[in-house]
Amino acid sequence: MRGKNGIPSGPYVPQEIESEGLLKMDVDQPLWEDVYIADFPDGKVPDWLEDESLCTGITAAQEAINCKQDLLRCCMEHSNLHAWYKSEFTATKRACDLSSGVLVLFTMV
Known part of the structure; x- marks a missing residue:
């Protein structure tokens, strides 16, 4: 045509x-x-x-950029989960320590 x-x-x-x-x-x-x-x-x-090779290169470059952004997001999520777990573990350990001290006081009385 x-x-x-x-x-x-x-x-x-x-x-x-x-x-x-x-x-x-x-x-x-x-x-x-x-x-x-x-x-x-x-x-x-x-x-x-x-140019097909240029189109493929652009796609590959965009995928690399997306992977770097995903890796950064995963690292931040890992850091947040680590901080949350540490605070939960500390609170649970403190509660266990306090409750064992209370039980000792009640058993001695």
Whole structure:
């Protein structure tokens, strides 16, 4: 259809959408590309859209950033759980120590 019926001959055409797995609504599917048939300035398609290796690199970089954020969140959660457990352990130990002292007082009387 390029170059026919008023369609420019050099526009970016997104990859064909396969019907298999279409209803999974995966955000990485080409269905979510919002470029459709677009005519870019100077007729140059951006590298991030045209070069498959660059697209893969962008995805990998974003995944690495997300992993670092998840690791930081997990470290903070670990620290919070450690502080909570320490306070609970201290309170339980103190309660046990106090109750054993009370029992000794009652048994001696």
